[in-house]
Amino acid sequence: MIHRELLADMPVFVAAVEAGGFSAAASRLNLTRSAVGRTVARLERQLGVRLFHRTTRSLTLTEEGQTVFEHGRRALAEIQGAAVMLESGRREIAGRLRVSMPVLFGRKCVAPILIRLATAHPRLELDLSLTDRLVDVAADGFDLVVRNGALRDWPGLTTRRIARQPMRVCASPAYLDASGVPQSIADLARHRAILYGRPDRPRSWLFPQPSGPATEIIPPSRMHIDDVGAIRDAALDGHGLAWLPCWLIRDDVESGRLVPVLGDLAAHVFDSHALWPQTPHLPLRVRLAIDALAAALPARVALPA
Structure with a gap:
């Protein structure tokens, strides 16, 4: 049974995740930080799971929290989309x-x-x-x-x-069969990558950390391209790992033509x-x-x- 409070509390939880913390969410929602914290705690009690790993310096989602966030954000987007269409239909x-x-x-x-x-x-x-x-x-x-x-x-x-665009490292099944599946950031040094930009100015791959700046990696590469569509094409052809926005590879992932790797790492977002x-x-x-x-x-x- 879905409690009425769960539906009321979900927007606050989603805002806390998107804003990166309780204080930022409170500012966005015109609430106090303690009110945001109480709302998230109440949602955790209703669902019977812990949504965040809390430390004095950081706030990161648990695996259950990530699941609730994805489904909650999608549900709120559907509701907002319906409201927009209803309003636009009347005016x-x-x-x-x-x-x-x-x-x-x-x-x-x-x-x-x-x-x-x-x-x-x-x-x-x-x-x-x-x-x-x-x-x-x-x-x-x-x-x-x-x-x-x-x-x-x-x-x-x-x-x-x-919107926020998450990035993912991906590769074709043929490349992963031949070269193995990287299990950590350190493993990227043993792989070939298709990099965005020129050889003298490649774009780093970014991996957010629970605290401190993101880890920046420039994997070994013999292929530099300044167009993400062409990078996707090269990845489909098995030329190496690629760091691409999820919207670009969505159909390829659903069809199995590309496989996301390092999925347990936090995704950088633009x-x-x-x-x-x-x-x-x-x-x-x-x-x-x-x-x-x-x-x-x-x-x-x-x-x-």
């Missing part, structure tokens, strides 16, 4: 919505959500620009911009995090943000587009449970 959206987004991420993750929104609103006109260059939101006339990674200072813009010009009266079409992305995007960027 007419019209006019042009001009959105800029990264090429591959936009094509696979962002554009389908906005196209679905336009399908529900025949008077909404979409103008989607897929580009990896940094655009000037105001000067280029965009209503909304989607960008990944750390944000610089954007004067005159409002931002909202709409934030996805929506940015739009500051205005006292945000047009309904822009607000509903942002809400639709925040509701549907998290499920698209995660690996299936």
